[in-house]
Amino acid sequence: AQKVTQAQTEISVVEKEDVTLDCVYETRDTTYYLFWYKQPPSGELVFLIRRNSFDEQNEISGRYSWNFQKSTSSFNFTITASQVVDSAVYFCALSEAYNYGQNFVFGPGTRLSVLP
Amino acid sequence: NAGVTQTPKFQVLKTGQSMTLQCAQDMNHEYMSWYRQDPGMGLRLIHYSVGAGITDQGEVPNGYNVSRSTTEDFPLRLLSAAPSQTSVYFCASSAPGQNNYGYTFGSGTRLTVV
Numbered sequence: 001a002q003k004v005t006q007a008q009t010e011i012s013v014v015e016k017e018d019v020t021l022d023c024v025y026e027t028r029d030t031t032y033y034l035f036w037y038k039q040p041p042s043g044e045l046v047f048l049i050r051r052n053s054f055d056e057q058n059e060i061s062g063r064y065s066w067n068f069q070k071s072t073s074s075f076n077f078t079i080t081a082s083q084v085v086d087s088a089v090y091f092c093a094l095s096e097a098y099n100y101g102q103n104f105v106f107g108p109g110t111r112l113s114v115l116p
Numbered sequence: 117n118a119g120v121t122q123t124p125k126f127q128v129l130k131t132g133q134s135m136t137l138q139c140a141q142d143m144n145h146e147y148m149s150w151y152r153q154d155p156g157m158g159l160r161l162i163h164y165s166v167g168a169g170i171t172d173q174g175e176v177p178n179g180y181n182v183s184r185s186t187t188e189d190f191p192l193r194l195l196s197a198a199p200s201q202t203s204v205y206f207c208a209s210s211a212p213g214q215n216n217y218g219y220t221f222g223s224g225t226r227l228t229v230v
Contacts, residue, residue: 004158009156033218035218043204043223043224044221044223044224045206045219045221047218047219050218091158091159093159093218095218103149103161103164103174104149104159104161104208104218104219105161106151106158106159106160107158108156108157108158109156109158
């Protein structure tokens, strides 16, 4: 069975601090995809990144970076020099390859508050 | 492209009433899904469809019906609304092999059952 855990329910940081959001997943499939989505206060879900299980390279996009470690089943998300606009709920999600697109399993989300 | 369109954006129902949440996509995506979002629980899959005429249950299907008569539309029906169905509902679509973004989500429907 698939499962995604985001142990941090809420995080508060002061602007310009770095912050890491943790994501731990469980799957029996050897091929799977991991995602991060952002949900700002307006409520829509915004795609941030997709990573497949064969690609363990870390990825950086501007102030965002992702650390994927299969050995610990983790896919953590770091925001460098946080800004108030980063305040949102962030969801980690998993989709196994055999039913890709049919069923994404989401973690409970981490609410990030960036204070000015 | 409009993407995934959900209507209505807000709805208040009385217990026992029925209603249909509409979802339409114009991207010719094969897969469509309905999720509900509740505080502290992330998004949970209600029903999904892998193509016209094919639907299946997700994690929390009780109290909801779906049908998929066309590729574009995937309505979600609440047969007899209950307060436990107060939630934010998201419709999503995807096209495996063509879409690197996982799901394309609608903007959500906030439903309150009183």
